[in-house]
Amino acid sequence: MQKQSRRVARIAVGVPFALAVSLSGVDAHALESNRITVIETEYSITVSRPNVRAGTYTLDVRNDGRTRHDLVIAGPGVDSRTPVLEGGASAELKVTLQAGTYALWCSVGKHHSIGMRSSISVA
DSSP: HHHHHHHHHHHHHHHHHHHHHHTTOOOOHSSSOOOEEEEEEEEEEEEOOOOEEEEEEEEEEEEEEEEOOOEEEEEEEEEEEEOBBBOOOOOEEEEEEEEEEEEEEOOOOTGGTTTOOEEEEEO
């Protein structure tokens, strides 16, 4: 019994150590999610990850407001938009981001001029 409990103890200690060693060689960027949540309301845009590394991302855009909104993203090599979303609706937008700054805004009516804008910085 004593021999078996020592073996269990070694396994319990060894597994986290082995996991830590195996992950130490993994690029932290590879572990990052390729999804960015963008929440639109009256009259603001909140970005879950405003600073990311270059790569391909899916923007999960959700209109948490009551009025219609869309999302435009423009920057180095990107000029894309979602359809206009009714309150409560969502859309996905796949973009490849290079180093630089990307402007995000709602192009519905005067929403941009009253504060519906944000940005994403890419290193």
